[in-house]
Amino acid sequence: MRRLKTLAVVGVGLIGGSFAQALKRADAGTTVVGFDRDPRALERAIALGVIDTAAESATEAARGADLVFIAVPVRQIGAILRDVASSLGPDAIVTDAGSTKAEVVRIARDALKDRLPRFVPGHPIAGRESSGVDAATPELFRGARIVLTPMPETAPDALDVARDCWEAAGGRVAITRPEEHDQIFAAVSHLPHLLAFALVSEIASRGNSQDLFGFAAGGFRDFTRIAGSSPEMWRDIALQNREALLFELDSYAGRLAVFRELIERGDGPALERLMREAKGARAAWIAGTRRSASNE
Amino acid sequence: MRRLKTLAVVGVGLIGGSFAQALKRADAGTTVVGFDRDPRALERAIALGVIDTAAESATEAARGADLVFIAVPVRQIGAILRDVASSLGPDAIVTDAGSTKAEVVRIARDALKDRLPRFVPGHPIAGRESSGVDAATPELFRGARIVLTPMPETAPDALDVARDCWEAAGGRVAITRPEEHDQIFAAVSHLPHLLAFALVSEIASRGNSQDLFGFAAGGFRDFTRIAGSSPEMWRDIALQNREALLFELDSYAGRLAVFRELIERGDGPALERLMREAKGARAAWIAGTRRSASNE
Structure with missing residues (x-):
């Protein structure tokens, strides 16, 4: 990693805190300035x-920083970008951790104006059951995919620095276009979250919901685990990535209609073939993730 | 448990084998006769x-047994019921482990005729990642819900004996009507399996499926875990429980359309409210399962 004298972290929660810890571990000489709208998190x-010092605002945190890392809920990124734009040094770099990217880029164009070339939109694919700075760990990003868009x-040079920092934190960096990122995550993350929320919502709405939950078992628990995620966060992601998510939702509804048709007309062989292909594709994916994990 | 001199197990896999082990542990005097269409499983x-002895057929296994436990794929239950009907003693009891119940009852009426009062349809809610008799364990049903219909x-008296045996195996027995069982499991088990198969199927069908899988993470893995289940088994369950499953699928599609509408028109508050209710219902369910587990 190139020398990073000062890192500013805006949003000192699980992601922001873990990034700070990982970079301090990679280079003990790095000073971390933090800002959070919650004063207790900062304390x-x-x-x-x-963090080493607490700033009074995002603008103050960014002043003199070599790298500004924005790890706040995706809907607040625009306001933070506007705040840091005014105090950003000429060579400073800004990156973020938002779960959607095209909308963040659209907002960044407006917020950063001539500082736009210093912005590297990013999305670390990492998390834990618990949140907040107390759950932060320098190990959070070890082996995790980090998407820069x-x-x-x-x-x-801004992209290079952001990539170096993430690699120093242990991440596996991939580069995509913002729109491509959003399409991919609409399919493999945002849609499954929506499907899980919708299933629990439907079952909870029934008159016999207590009986239904009473017989739910391990398969249901795993399938709906992501419906235990933050409603604010997923509301924002769904709305920020609306277009790609609606496209995925409609494609999925079409696929579900194929399954429905096969069940309705009792076409066992075709139903089994689709299920077998799905099982095979998933098994190949799982085998691939194990291989890539053991290659590290 | 009342004295069970001879138990016949037809289908000596994970479920049949575990039931045999659990009942032998509860009463060392019980002799187990087994039959399986796969001679290697029997060996x-x-x-x-x-098992203590291997029979040449289901008919032979049932001869002289106090209880006949049928643990074969749900589509084969009819043929086995016909086989055992001819050799069943006057007080012998037959029970099964099929995942759907209304269709099994319909077939049993035809197959068992005047022996029908001796049949106790059942469904143990238990399983493991691995299958086959090598994975059998007398602990499989400890704390598991067992539904008798x-x-x-x-x-x-037949219902009492079946209930006693399952409780001796550690199960928590619930009694429902066959149609009620099928509606409940269509909602909390069969539908989620279908949804998971359909998601993996859709993603695997894309031109960029390798990119999509490449960025899929833990949430996707848990959500689709049940798409790793047996295609034959789930094909049969979907077709046997067709009516209830199509009803659940259509209800779910309606709920999903509500979420779609809220996203399309950008109604954040309503979207968040639905997600929050779902998260709350799931959390209450998880808390309840922990409570009931600790009360045992």
């Missing part, structure tokens, strides 16, 4: 040694 | 001490 971050305007 | 069951014709 805890100081007490835990996750540079714009045509993004300066190559 | 393994003898070698492992899961007697018909109006079922003799009360």
Whole structure:
């Protein structure tokens, strides 16, 4: 990793705190300035040694920083970008951890204006059951996929620094276009979350919901685990990635209609073939993830 | 448990083998006769001490047995019922482990005729990642829900014996009507399986499926775990429980359309409210299962 004298972290929760810890571990000389709209989070971050100093605002945190890492809920990224734009040094780099990217880029164009080339949109695919700075760990990103989605305007040196930092934190960096990122995550993350929320919502709405839950078992528990995620966060992701998510939802509804048709007309062989292909594709994926994990 | 001199197990796999082991542990005096259409499974069951003797047919296994336990794929239950009907003693009881019940009852009426009062339809909610008699364990049913779905014709003493045996195996017995069982499991088990198969099927069908799988993470893995289940088994369950499953599928599609509408028109508050209710209902369910587990 290149020398990072000062790192600013805006949003000192699980993601922001873990990034700070990972970069401090990679280079003990890095000073971390933190800001959070929750003063208690900031106090805890100081007490835990996750950050070195607390700033009064995002603008103040960004002043003099080599890298500004924005790890706030995706809907608040625009306001933070506007705040940091005014104090950003000429060579400073800004990156974020938002779960959607095309909308963040659209907002960044407006918020950052001529500073846009210094922005590297990003999305670390990492998390834990618990949240907040107390759950932060320098190990959070070890082996995790980190997606960076540079714009045509993004300066190559800014992308390089962001990539180096994530790799120093243990992440496996992939580069895609923002729209491609959003399509991919609509399919493999946002849609499944929506499907799980909808299933629990439907069952909870029934007159006999207590009987239904009473007989639900391990398969149901795993299938709906993601319906235990933050409603605010998933509301924002669904709305920010609306177009790609609706496309995926409609494609999925079409696939479900095929299954429905096969069941209705009792076509066992075709139904089994589709299920067998799905089982095979999933098994190949799981085998691949094990292989890539053991290659690290 | 009342004295069970001879138990016949037809289908010596994970479920049949575990039931045999659990009942032998509850009463060492019980002799287990097994039959399986796969001779190697039968050999393994003898070698492992899961059964005491191997029969040449289901008819032979049932001869002289106090209880006949049928643990074969749901589509084969009809043929086995016909086989055992001819050799069943006057007080012998037959029960099964099929995942659907109304269709099994319909077939049993035809197959068992005047022996119908001795049949106690059942469904143990238990399983493991691995299958086959080598995976059998007397602990499989400890704390598991066991659903018994007697018909109006079922003799009360037959139901009592079946219930006693399952409780001796550690199960928590619930009694429902066959149609109620099928509606409940269509909602909390069969539908989620179908939804998971359909999601993997849709993603595997894409031109960029490798990219999509490449970015799929833990949420996707848990959500689709049940798409790793047996295609033959789930094909049969879907077709046997067609009516209830199509009803659940259509209700679910309606709920999904509500979520779609809220996303399309950008109604954040209503979307968040539905997600919050779902998260709350799931959390209450999880808390309830922990409570009931700790009360045992």
